[in-house]
Amino acid sequence: MNSVEFRKELFAEERADNLSEIGRPTVRQDILGHVTGRSAYYDDHLFDGLLHMRCVRSPHHHARIRSVDFSAAERMEGVRRIVGPADVPKNLNTLLSLINFGKEDEPLLSERKTSYRGEPVLAVIADTERQARGGGPRRARGSVANGDRRRRPPAAAVRVDWEPLPHVLDVEEALAPGAPTVNETYPGNAFEYHGRYDHQKLRFGDVDKGFSEADRIVEGRYRMSPIEQAPIETCGAIAAPETGDRYVCYTSTQALFFSLSTTAKLLDTASSRLHFVGGTVGGGFGGKVDSIVEPMAVLGAMLTGRPVKFMWDREEEMQVGAPRGAELWIIKDGVAADGRILARSFTGYFDSGAYTRLSSYAVVKSTGHLPGPYTIPNVASNVFCVFTNRTPATAMRGFGITGVDYAIECQMDRVAEAVGMNPVELRILNAYRDGDMKAHRRVAKNTALIECCQVAAQKAGWQLSPDALRQSSKEGGGGRRSAIPETATDQVGRIGERRRSQLPAEPLAGPGPRGRVPAGTAGPATEAAPPQRPDMAMDWEREKSPAAALPEPARPSISPPPRIPASGISAASASAASPQAAEAPYAPKAPFSRGVSKPGVSRFLSGTRRR
């Protein structure tokens, strides 16, 4: 019922389809293991004397912990160890400290207060999974979700004296003055960017000027609720003492060294004492990056000297395992009567939940993605990473992009309706093309949006005008479209400011000084580090017949390629951007790879196979 076709004729001149193994439908290396059931996932490692770990979790959105009494739980049958915050050597972390981004803001087990329903405060290690559950407050189905104390059996063995605190669940309310502070590391309930603002800014051109020139203003407000990654294998890890004073950890992680390094940090131990094994994972979709089960399991193994499994059940996976966070996007477009979008402004909110995890990163990633795959001369955005009293959010397939793409593409249909245009043709009209300047001040290359639009419409039998069908990603870009305009800036939203007085969230609104960044201001693009030694650089010559070697400039060199400033606009010096340079045609900055021929060069020159 499905069908797949390969449109080899498109971009054929940039591609040499002459490879031996690449491009073949080779069966998966792991498939025999999968169909025989023998692929070994983390839980498929058996240990004698395996202990089981379960967490005691907060039933409140936001609560202070007055006291914890686990003496009864300790005496229960099968219970080996109660693990508390004091057992965690370094009980504060932020995931992205591994790339030096953000402040430590999340404990592994919380000691003084909890900031979301389901936040762990203790762990119980017992001989069986059932005994470990019994050691904690027994939960009727759905009680974590509903927080209803009456539905918990009275036999809950760990007694926590909670003092519920006011909570905030809505991102806009969380930023308002007087909102309860969710996360003491960020008292303004927003991640702090560059030590300066409570949001990440994007400024390109002057949206207010664009709006004033527009024939229509189109506005939209789009919200995406949290989504569970829902891999069929739940998150988990089994840790055990290994010979040589080390610990082995079988894990479902999506990022082996990320989890290993996080574990070493939280447990204050040398990474060389940790041996992590994984790599065959029952689905992830972003939900297995957070590195919580690994330090917990290894800590359990350290404290008991026994193998310990810490595995989320399905309810935990859905309610305390981090989902794709909710997002709220507000878009304002200024549109010319002919459908050209002249200005687009965004206000975006990522609901990070109680802690940062990875949402701070998603904010910057989404900022780099704006205004979507379109060339718009004036773009501005303010994007916030907001803390609320809910389960922390994390990555999921399309992280940072899915929510805003939903918003942008619904908005594009609103624009199409406002100007009475075919929605596919509207996209082709505004699509980015090779050589265009993007709002993050780098030149577009290797684009293919127009072709995708044309082919999808054609497959569905959706009629496009001859003009729309004539368009190409390789033509019509660059030139004036590669220019970086003079840009309006503001300094609204300095850290702490929004706490003291109500400030508008949208770009270029609110009090404070305004600035102008001169036209043409852009630094150099960051390029991949070259191969460290010559013999790690592929022998490109063997892809070509000796008589038809490419001209010298197209040959890969092992030294970094010369930095050709993006479409001729010189680095960081606005005034130096001459109109002539801005007209330079698109040229690839790095040599093309093996099997990839240079645009404009015949594939027959570059593509003869070595045999």
Add this chain to the structure above:
Amino acid sequence: MAKRKGRGFACINYPIGMNLGGDPSQALVHSTPDGKFMVSLSSIDLGQGMKSVTRQIAAEALGVPVADVYVDTADSDTGPHCMGSFASRGTHRVGNAVIRAATEARAQLLEAAAEELEVDAADLDTDGQGNIHVKGAPSRSITVADTAVAAQFRQGRTVSGRGIFLIPPSEANPETGEMTPVSCFAHGAIVVDLEVDEETGEVEVLELNSAYEVGRALNPKLVEQQLVGGAWMGISHALYETTEPYYPSREHGPVDFNSYLMPGPGDLAPHHIAVIERPAEDAPFGGKGPGEMCANPVIPAVANAIYNAVGVRCDELPITPERILRGIRANGGAQPGGVRR
């Protein structure tokens, strides 16, 4: 009361790899005594096919058959560092690291063969079938297996390689947001045809027609797996899934698959896919990761199709029957929306 048909469109691009770089991956390649190759990674195969795609990349770069290559993922004692499987970075970052490691191993292989054949290594080539021969003189050859034996048992050479790929970390500008997010983008566009029951608010997706640009389909079947499965997930995200159905309220959260909904095998619509390949200059053989982007255009295309069918703007995800019915009621009835097509 009737079922109303609607058609929606959306298109997207998707950044390949971790935003702002700083996410290295490494690979090690070594020959067994008889000339088979082991690729050691700490990268994760969570179903996307990491083992399979890096195996094909290694075979291509080494110049040996894919059957002679085996990829081992994720033992921190043997696999060198990899940032992880996320951000559509696996094919791009790990693939490039594998190319470099395989290339170094290949150079050593050819040096060993050159010594056996008493020629210059630069004059040698592989045939992709397990043989090494003198360029232009195919009869003057030695097998990869014999070369590996000679290298390790007679010449005292390793046949191994190391590779790392890194886009160095950079920052976003606080005032303008200027940055180098990534080095290449994948693309996609989709047309969704569906039917909305104006009485129940239920949506039935009837057909998907899509075009995805993936750089190069390194393994066309693995690409197909991602695109078909990803589009399914996109429909699921558009119409079914959430952990907080009344967000920002935390009530009524699902705790099992009876309450966390997804389309089942009886809810599928035919999906007709066109794959477009425009190789990216710094990607392994031009291939971009198709795994994440494929779900993205589906969601807004479904929303736009529902508006087209019944005139309800779907500004909140997921687009449940309840939200559609409330929208129809607020509009005073179902009216086709959007530009007639």
Add this chain to the structure above:
Amino acid sequence: MPKTPVSFNLNGVETSLFVDGGQNLLDALRRGVGDLTPKFGCNQGTCGACTVLINGRPLLSCLVLASSAEGDSIVTAAGLADGPNLHPLQRAFMDGFAAQCGYCTPGMLLAAKALLDRNPNPAREDVAEAISGNLCRCTGYAPIIEAILAAAEVMRRSSRT
């Protein structure tokens, strides 16, 4: 904790073990016997990853008390292949790229086997219905349905010859 002896036939082999009172068959098979092919996905009876055949019927082993399996004939994915020769369903899943992460695959194969054992010539709708209790998060189901239909055809052809 008192243990109960239980004996059943597992993939053609008489198997006996002691189980705990409340232990489910999934746990008994995995930790008691060491057959790791049934997978833990939810322990709630909602995902199908732990599907096994009990006396030919596809059942969720997480919802079956191990002590109730006395005398039963149980087939898991470990019992599908005939030695090194794959079952046609396994072959079809392999050739049809019907698995990605592979975690739902053992349960999916057994749900499909139960269908083909009772209906060698299923319609697409029959296949969809038969696997509707088995969740897959990766494939979007279409390749799985195709693979099961392909296997059915192979099995019909080989039974004719």
